[in-house]
Amino acid sequence: MNHSMDHSWQGSYDTALVVFSYIVAVVASYTVLGFVVRISKSSGWQRWGWLLFGSIAMGMGVWSMHFVGMLAFSLPVPIAYDLLTVLLSVVVVILASFLALFIVGRGTIGRKKLVAGGLLLASGIVAMHYIGMAAMQIHITYKPLLFAASILIAVVASITALWLSLYFGSKHKGQESIKKLASGLIMGAAVVGMHYTGMYAAEFHPGVAVNESGVILDQKLLAYLIAGATLMTLGLSLFGIYISNRFSSKESELEVSEKWYKSLFDNNQDGIISVDLDYRIIEYNDAVCRLTGLDGDWLRRQTIDQIFSFIAEEEQEKTRMKFLASLQGVIQRYETAIYHQDGRRVELSVINIPVKLNEEVVGNYIIARDVTEDKRSKEKIQHQAHHDELTGLPNRRRFHQILNEKIQEKNTPFAVMVLDIDRFKMINDSMGHTYGDMFLQEVSRRIQVALKDNHVTLSRMGGDEFTLLSHAEFDQEHVAVMAQDIIRMISQPYRLKDTDFYVTASIGIAVYPMDGDNAVQLLKNADTAMYEVKKNGKNGYRLYSRELNEQLREKMELEADLRRAFEREEFMLCYQPQIRSSDSKMIGIEALVRWKHATRGIVSPGVFIPIAEETGLIHELGSWVLREACRQMKEWHTAGGPLIPVSVNLSSQQFHQENLAEFIxxxxxxxxxxxQYLELEITESMMMDPTVSTGILHSLTEHGIRISLDDFGTGYSSLSYLKHLPIQKLKIDRSFIRDIASNANDKAIVATIIAMAQHLNMDVVAEGIETQEQLDILTESDCRKIQGYFYSRPLPAWDVEQGFFVPQREMPSKA
Known part of the structure; x- marks a missing residue:
């Protein structure tokens, strides 16, 4: 049939085939996008296989849609096809698909890759379409705008489909199927849209034969066969992808798990060794080499027995037993130690973890952590908790532990010593704590030197107090030698700040079990013995005895009673007159405190005054004595006199109290x-520091109070303070009076004191006069003021008033 070139045929479409062609396009697109994902996740030969298979499936799917679409189109006359050209269109689209998939399936998707892949895919679709159109044995022309539109649709849709599939699919892992389906619908629409836009752009001109060798095809039957075969192929491809994805997912999970494990294994700071049932080392990490110093190549060829040889000898058996126990399926945790190749000891905390497969132990993980520093820190803390920071010696807590352990042995008697440094306070206060600490360090060093050949635990309990535990069986002679050696070492001079200092030590000793069967009792009794040494002049040692305990108990009871004596008003004053020997008149009186105990009767001042001074009760007692003596003397004065002074003794603590003058x-x-009627008696020991005593005495005498120096000649007598201090009276101590009748020296000393006092314009009183002979000797030496039993013992206030005050009031006054 001949037609003019100016006319074109208008074709018609089989709607069912058109819809079928879109379905083929969507399935093909969905399949291809699945291939893209697989290609992006594959490597090596698997990637090339997926690329080839994917490009063929994609090319065939797109070509099938195109060919079905072509067969869905019918012109008024049958159209023949050039089969070689049809085959070329298939090859072109497969090649374009291969290149597009190669680009977009390589590494991370980017903008350039996305555009390049989309352009290649679109080019393949467009080329396939128009080459396929060229296979039709009819002259075809195209409308330019629609031709261009068909190409643009292919490009935009291809890029969009790839972008949805790759970009969003990588960020939304839980929605991959939905994104792929959406991308498939869009990509299918792109292929179909491009195809039918291209078909709409085509004009078919009748009467012009392009090639007479074409083949006329049965359009409908062939279209359904091609579409069905393509869908089946694509379905099988999808199933293959699904199966592959399932296996790939498992492989990926295993690979990820393996990488996680490998990373944890290799980078773990703890050493990890894998050992099989034949004790062969299967695997190890770098931390093992760091912990042991062993070379990795050497480790790889060894059994675990070879490692055991580097374990510390005392830890080998325990470590081996723990390892064998873990092979029985029980996790083992323990500490051990290994020697590094550089010779240092490495402390390890180890966990042995059995490896099980199908409930059977197939090996063992040995995980070892270096705890050397942790252990060292713990040991340091432990040492600090049980040792003195200054001297490094065991402290009180540690000494008690050692002593209790020794007691628990209950083997043989042993000695415990308590040592206290005499006069340490003087060094600490005058030189400061820094030099005090240096002094204590030197003391501890000297004690250790003195004990170097003895099995003794030396401890610093605090301050200047040390304790010693002799582990040897008690031998009194041996303990005495130890104590003497310590005292001798400590008594050597100490050079501090260019000055030599001298101290002594007092040591008390208690023996287990005679002096106590527990730590508290032993230390208490040793302490008691030490204080007895201090009480008797210091610089010595003493063993505890039951007599000491009785004395201590007595002292403690007296102290308790002494505190209650104020409330019970058990104190009283007795008064001893001072007599002028020429006329036997009372010229003064001394107030003497007495304690009338509820059960003990009268307690001697020599017993309770030292306790009062030691406990600090002397302030309260001294204040009461002073107030009561002044009150009583004022009462006697008011009653008619005679107007004589009362003498009151001041203790050293009272003398040095603040604002003494204001208080009196x-x-x-x-x-x-x-x-002027109050006379304060002080002792020579209070004059030792003239810078202090001078100010105190002057402040008292400025108010008219008289000062008497008691017990003169028995202490640190010095003529200088007699010259410079405001002292009005000297009292000759009774120790010189006792043997004055038989001892020429005492007689000479007394005569000298009397003569010196008279030359210094001081009054002098002799105390302790008991016989006429003593009185006569004193009178011959011109001592006229006497105090003692010869005239009167100390009497209560009523008795002294009736015996001395009342009679003297009745006598006419005599100048």
Missing amino acids: ISILDETGLPP
Whole structure:
């Protein structure tokens, strides 16, 4: 049939085939996008296989859609096809698909890759379409705008489909199927849209034969056969992808798990060794080499027995037993130690973990952590908790532990010593704590030197107190030698700040079990013995005895009673008159405190005064004595006299109390006694520091109070303080009076003291006069003021008033 070139045929479409062609395009696109994902996740020969298979499936799917679409189109006359050209269109689209998949399936998707892949895919689709159109044995022309539109649709849709599939699919892992389906619908629409836009752009001109060798095909039957075969092929491809994805997912999970494990294994700071049932080392990490110093190549060829040879000898058996126990399926945790190749000891915390497959132990993981520093820190903390920071010696807590352990043995008697440094406070206060610490360090060093040949635990309990535990069986002679050696070492001079200092030590000793069967009792009794040494002049040692315990108990009871004596008003004053020998008149009186105990009767001042001084009760007692004596003397004065002074003894603690003068004046004001009738008796020991005593005495005498120096000649007598200090009276101690009748030296000393006092314009009183002979000798030496039993013992206030005050009031006054 001949037609003019100016006319073109209008074709018609089989709607069912058109829809079928879109379905083929969507399935093909979905399949291809699945291939893209597989290609992007594959490597090596698997990737090339997926690329080839994917490009063929994609090319065939797109070509099938095109060919079905072509067969869905019918012109008024049958159209023949050039089969070689049809085959070329298939090859072109497969090649373009291969290149597109190669680009977009390689590494991370980027903008350039996305555009390049989309352009290649679109080019393949367009080329396939128009080459396929060229296979039709009819002259075809194209409308330019629609031709261009068909190409643009292919490009935009291809890029969009790839972008949805790759970009969003990588960020939304849980929605891969939905994204792929959406991408498939879009890509299918792109292929179909491009195809039918291209078909709409085509104009078929009748009467012009392009090639007479074409083949006329049965359009409908062939279209359904091609579409069905393609769908089946694509379905099988999808199933293959699904199966592959399942296996790939498992492989990926295993690979990820393996990488996680490998990373944990290789980078773990703990050493890890894998060992099989034949004790062969299967695997190890770098930390093992760091912990042991062993070379990796050497480790790889060894059994675990070879490693055991580097374990510390005392830990080998335990470590081996723990390893064997773990092979029985039980996790083992323990500590051991290994020697590094450089010779240092490495402390390890180890876990042995059995490896099980199908409930059967197939090997063992040995995980070892270096705890050397941790152990060292713990040991340091432990050492600090049980040792003195200054000297490094065991402290109180540690000494008690060692002593209790020794007691628990209950083997043989042993000695415990308590040592205290005499006069340490003087060094600490005068030189400061820094030099005090240096002194204590030197003391501890000297004690250790003295004990170097003895099995003794030396401890610093605190301050300047040390304790010693002799582990040897008690031998009194041996313990005495030890104590003497320590005292001798400590008594050597200490050079501090260019000055030599001398100290002594007092040591008390208690013996287990005789002096105590527990730590507290032993230390208490040793302490008691030490304080007895201090009480008797210091610089010595003493063993505890039951007599000491009785004395201590007695002392503690007296101390308790002494504190209650104020409340019970058990104290009283007795008064001993001072007599002028020429006329036997009372010229003064001394107030002496007495303690009338509820059960003990009268307690001697020599017993309770030292306890009062030691406990600090002397302040309260001294204040009471002073106030009561002043009150009583004011009462006697008011009753008619005679107007004589009362003497009151001051203790050293009272003498050095703050504002002494103000305190005494307040008592005088309170009682109404004029200051000139109060005489304070002090001892020579209070004069040792003239810079202090001078100020105190002057402040007292400025108010009219008289000062008497008691017990003169028995202490640190010095003529200089007699010259410079405001002292009005000397009292000759009774120790010189006792043997004055038979001892020429005592007689000479007394005569000298009397003569010196008279030359210094001081009054002198001799105390302790008991016989006429003593009185005569004193009178011959011109001592006229006497105090003692010869005239009167100390008497209560009523008795002294009736015996001395009342008679003297009745006598006419005599100048």
